[in-house]
Amino acid sequence: MALLSVNDLVFETNGKGRGRILDGLSLTMEHAEVHALLGTNGTGKSTLAYLIMGCEGYRPAVGEILLEGASIGHLRIHERARLGITMTWQEPVRFEGISVADYLSLRNPGVDIDALLDLVGLNPAIYRSRMVDRSLSGGERKRIELASILSLHSKLAILDEPDSGIDLLSTKDIVNVIEACRKNGSAVLLITHREEIALIADRASQLCNGRIVCSGNPIRVAEHYKSRHCMTCNGVECHYV
Amino acid sequence: MSELEELTACFENAGGNAGALSDAASAHLAASGHRILSSRTVEGLDVDARETSEGISAVVTVRRGVKLPNPVHLCFGMLHAEGLQRIEMQVALEEGAAAHFIAHCIFPKAEKVRHIMDASVRIADNAEMRYEETHYHGPYGGVEVVPKLAVTVGRNGRYFTDFTLTTGRVGTLAIDYTVEAGEDAVTELTARVFGHGKDDIRIRERVLLAGKNARGLIKTRIAIEDDATAEVTGITEGNAAGARGHVDCMEIVKDRAVARAVPIVEVHDPGAKVTHEAAIGSVDKRQMETLMAHGLSPEEAVDVIVKGALR
Ligand SMILES: Nc1ncnc2c1ncn2[C@@H]1O[C@H](COP(=O)(O)OP(=O)(O)O)[C@@H](O)[C@H]1O
Ligand SMILES: [Mg+2]
Numbered sequence: 001m002a003l004l005s006v007n008d009l010v011f012e013t014n015g016k017g018r019g020r021i022l023d024g025l026s027l028t029m030e031h032a033e034v035h036a037l038l039g040t041n042g043t044g045k046s047t048l049a050y051l052i053m054g055c056e057g058y059r060p061a062v063g064e065i066l067l068e069g070a071s072i073g074h075l076r077i078h079e080r081a082r083l084g085i086t087m088t089w090q091e092p093v094r095f096e097g098i099s100v101a102d103y104l105s106l107r108n109p110g111v112d113i114d115a116l117l118d119l120v121g122l123n124p125a126i127y128r129s130r131m132v133d134r135s136l137s138g139g140e141r142k143r144i145e146l147a148s149i150l151s152l153h154s155k156l157a158i159l160d161e162p163d164s165g166i167d168l169l170s171t172k173d174i175v176n177v178i179e180a181c182r183k184n185g186s187a188v189l190l191i192t193h194r195e196e197i198a199l200i201a202d203r204a205s206q207l208c209n210g211r212i213v214c215s216g217n218p219i220r221v222a223e224h225y226k227s228r229h230c231m232t233c234n235g236v237e238c239h240y241v
Numbered sequence: 242m243s244e245l246e247e248l249t250a251c252f253e254n255a256g257g258n259a260g261a262l263s264d265a266a267s268a269h270l271a272a273s274g275h276r277i278l279s280s281r282t283v284e285g286l287d288v289d290a291r292e293t294s295e296g297i298s299a300v301v302t303v304r305r306g307v308k309l310p311n312p313v314h315l316c317f318g319m320l321h322a323e324g325l326q327r328i329e330m331q332v333a334l335e336e337g338a339a340a341h342f343i344a345h346c347i348f349p350k351a352e353k354v355r356h357i358m359d360a361s362v363r364i365a366d367n368a369e370m371r372y373e374e375t376h377y378h379g380p381y382g383g384v385e386v387v388p389k390l391a392v393t394v395g396r397n398g399r400y401f402t403d404f405t406l407t408t409g410r411v412g413t414l415a416i417d418y419t420v421e422a423g424e425d426a427v428t429e430l431t432a433r434v435f436g437h438g439k440d441d442i443r444i445r446e447r448v449l450l451a452g453k454n455a456r457g458l459i460k461t462r463i464a465i466e467d468d469a470t471a472e473v474t475g476i477t478e479g480n481a482a483g484a485r486g487h488v489d490c491m492e493i494v495k496d497r498a499v500a501r502a503v504p505i506v507e508v509h510d511p512g513a514k515v516t517h518e519a520a521i522g523s524v525d526k527r528q529m530e531t532l533m534a535h536g537l538s539p540e541e542a543v544d545v546i547v548k549g550a551l552r
Contacts, residue, residue, distance in 0.1 A: 095549050
């Protein structure tokens with residue numbers, strides 16, 4: 001049975017923005033699969049992440065989301081998290097008065113904090129006692145968020161553009177995190193707008209005009225994405241795979 | 242149990258270091274109501290403490306150039322359900338002196354207690370004082386605490402204060418602090434309070450940046466729930482060239498609680514710069530969602546955020 005099935009999802013904003021953001025989107029992921037979701041800015045990648053996670057205000061107008069065959073549409077974020085879904089936001093939020101060590105052991109007091117920090121390229125001696133507040137740079141904060149996701153051993157980790165932002169994480173950093181997820185047996189939905197990042201994945205899908213317009217081998221999907229057909233085609237030239 | 246033993250036990254419960262009270266290398270003053278139960282001084286520190294009809298009066302001096310190696314512990318409390326305690330303190334740090342005071346004010350059984358503090362602190366040139374004050378007012382909300390403090394900080398002096406009341410009820414709290422900072426002086430005032438029930442929190446902190454390049458920070462962290470109310474007034478005046486001040490107030494509001502923040506920034510010298518930020522509202526949605534995506538329930542998430550903000 002598939003880990004995640006997103007079936008014919010439609011998401012609309014009521015009167016705000018451009019209206020229909022996702023328009024019959026379908027996507028399937030297997031257990032432990034690393035799946036890259038490619039799309040240019042504003043195509044609805046983060047919207048899909050929020051819908052899968054169950055964020056406030058993100059309920060599909062049509063369609064359903066299944067985790068291991070069971071609908072999760074009625075569940076709140078923490079209930080989905082407890083079933084094994086988690087995510088990192090594109091711009092992780094800051095917390096006052098919470099140390100990195102405390103943050104990484106929120107749900108799992110016995111976790112090996114030093115090993116997690118090593119995995120994301122941060123020196124444990126320096127970062128354990130730092131605060132997860134505004135004193136961290138954007139890149140440092142992102143690394144800590146990735147470490148916290150690794151501590152959860154989730155069935156599905158949604159990483160929303162871990163490679164974007166002012167402080168770029170290198171492709172190598174992302175590869176390390178993905179490898180750690182693989183070791184944990186976690187599937188990853190790797191959201192990105194850079195085709196070279198998609199090549200790390202087992203499979204890839206391209207999002208355009210509210211749908212998955214191309215899906216399969218990452219090399220092929222990256223080629224398709226690079227050709228930028230879908231920017232103008234309104235889905236006419238793109239063929240569903 | 243003697244009154245001192247009882248006060249010591251409460252002191253320890255409130256986070257105090259009870260061992261320090263029996264340590265010959267650490268100075269302390271412990272008083273319950275208007276009785277001094279125990280005191281010790283160390284080389285370079287003069288303490289003249291007296292019992293008055295309503296409380297305690299103390300004159301404290303850290304002599305010129307003396308840097309006290311261990312914190313000075315102050316423990317003021319009232320173990321009865323009702324009563325008045327008036328603390329009058331005059332503290333002086335002479336030139337180049339340095340001291341760290343840790344005060345605990347404990348009223349574990351208070352149903353109708355008033356605690357009034359009137360303190361003046363003079364920090365001479367190049368001297369440094371840290372003053373941490375932790376309160377525990379018990380579970381009934383029957384305490385009225387009115388601390389008034391006036392501090393002057395000399396050239397290149399430093400004054401840091403930290404007020405914490407985050408366990409148990411608050412009752413009524415009316416803080417009124419004023420710090421005047423001289424040339425190159427640095428001052429930081431931090432207050433953290435968690436109000437419940439019908440607690441009423443009023444905090445007024447004023448920093449006057451009087452000398453050239455003086456620096457000041459007022460940081461307030463309040464969480465209130467149930468029917469509690471809070472009003473925080475942070476005033477900073479930049480009155481000299483190079484003076485830099487900042488007022489940073491955050492209030493997290495739950496249930497029917499009502500919060501107000503009044504940042505007042507005033508500049509009397511074009512070379513001074515004072516900024517402020519105030520955030521009042523319920524717990525940040527993105528912070529909530531992030532913690533919930535880690536599997537915390539909404540209640541657990543609020544708890545982690547509020548505790549962090551008050552830390
Ligand atoms: N809650 C919302 N209200 C209004 N518009 C929204 C909302 N969420 C997303 N959008 C719009 O949907 C589009 C897709 O956004 P997003 O999912 O953030 O794209 P991406 O992550 O691919 O860059 C954007 O045009 C954005 O402005
Ligand atoms: Mg996005």
